[in-house]
Amino acid sequence: MKNISKLILALFALVMFSCSVEDVQDRPVIEASDAPVITAPTTGSSYVITPATSDKLLDRFAWAPANFNADVVVTYQVEIAKLTDKEFTKPQLVQSSKTNNVAVTGDNLNKAAIDLGLTPFVPTTVLARVKAVVGTQVIGSDPIEIAVNPFKVAPLLGLVGNHQGWNPAGLTSAYQMKPSAKGNSDFEGYAYLDGGFKFLEADDNLKFDWANVAYGSGGSGVLDAKGGDVTAAAGYYYVKADTQKLTYSLLKQDWGIIGDATPGGWGTSTPMTFDKATNTWEITATLTANELKFRPNNDWPGNFGDNGGDNILEGDGANIKIPSAGTYKITLDLSKSRAYTYTLVKQ
Known part of the structure; x- marks a missing residue:
């Protein structure tokens, strides 16, 4: 009986083996012959x-x-x-x-x-x-x-250079430029510059690092990722850059207040003083209960007003109303890339 059982098992194994071999032999060979x-x-x-x-x-x-x-x-x-x-x-x-x-x-x-x-x-x-x-x-x-x-637009450009010790980690909002809209390549900002500097891109996490692209000068008004330092005499500047057109411009500015509330009326600007410690323009002045605006270089291009009465400035915005006559400390802050602001504090 044991011998019969062994014989049946052997025959079963042989059949299974034969079937397996035939299955393998009958399977199609997957082999690339003609490329797309x-x-x-x-x-x-x-x-x-x-x-x-x-x-x-x-x-x-x-x-x-x-x-x-x-x-x-x-x-x-x-x-x-x-x-x-x-x-x-x-x-x-x-x-x-x-x-x-x-x-x-x-x-x-x-x-x-x-x-x-x-x-x-x-x-x-x-x-x-x-x-x-x-x-x-x-x-x-x-x-x-x-x-x-292709395109690659940084969320921010930083002005790294002699004015802040060539320190990417020290690129605070006072040295940052913002694009005209998210994903755009044209940037603008205001900053105090003093000597050589470069335009350093932020990465997607808003981090500035020398591993990122740093644009230098490829000639007057020309950006070049392999260029040398851009230079600027010590002063406060309105800075524009376009990383697609590879252009930049620097406009040195001195800011003042103008209007019938100010000592110079609507005829001439009353100059403000730049404070490097706070990156703001300041003045203490006697004002009347009238109106004023902020403008650079004693001229109207680039002037700021306030459309909403919310202390946030808009280019060529509405006149700012002074509620009552008196002496005011006035501060103009263009150092934040999100919004330009001002304060009026009666003394």
Whole structure:
């Protein structure tokens, strides 16, 4: 009886082994034989990405499918690489797809371009390909060349230099410039400068560090990430910079008050004094119960008023009403990037 049982078990094992071998032999061999072929876009296509268009459709990449000699699900990956990296040893992924095309957005191509190390706002030719992946099997299309003009806008620019000891950690609001709107490349600010300085970008966490891009001078009014120091004679300046157009300007300013409430009336500004310790302009003056405004360089361009009566200044805003005659200590604070303010304290 034992011998019969052993014989049955042996026969069963033999049958199972035979079936397993046949199953393995009958399985299709998954092996990449034909690479995908890009049909759109074509070599020479060019893409300019801006903050205003980054979330929109940039282009639709399409390709003829790869062949793996089996009915399998293929993952396709659109990649870019530097022009010298013909083997795609260090590519950046743009977008993935399970079909034979993908809608590429500005955000995704821009991120890939910046991660690849492309210089913002400079058109650069790169290689683009489609890679087909099934398990460990990978095959890539022949690459095409496309030009990408990416953007990267810092949330703030800091004025780091001789005036504050060349200390990125010391870039307080008094030395920060804000963009005209979130994601824009044009910045403005007011700051006391004294000698050489650079425009240092903040990272996405609003941290200033020498590892970030620092723009110097590429000539009069020209920004250059590899340029030398920008220089300014000691004084208070209205500063503008555009990291896309690579331009900057400095306008030295002295501030004063003007209006029928002030000693000079509407005819001439009464000068204020800059306090480097507080980064504010101050004056103690006898005022009448009338109106005043703040203006630089005894001229109207760049003047400030107050539209809401909330001590927050607006360019070319409404006249500021003085409630009653008397002596006032007046402070003008342009050192905060979020809002420009003033105070009137009756003595």
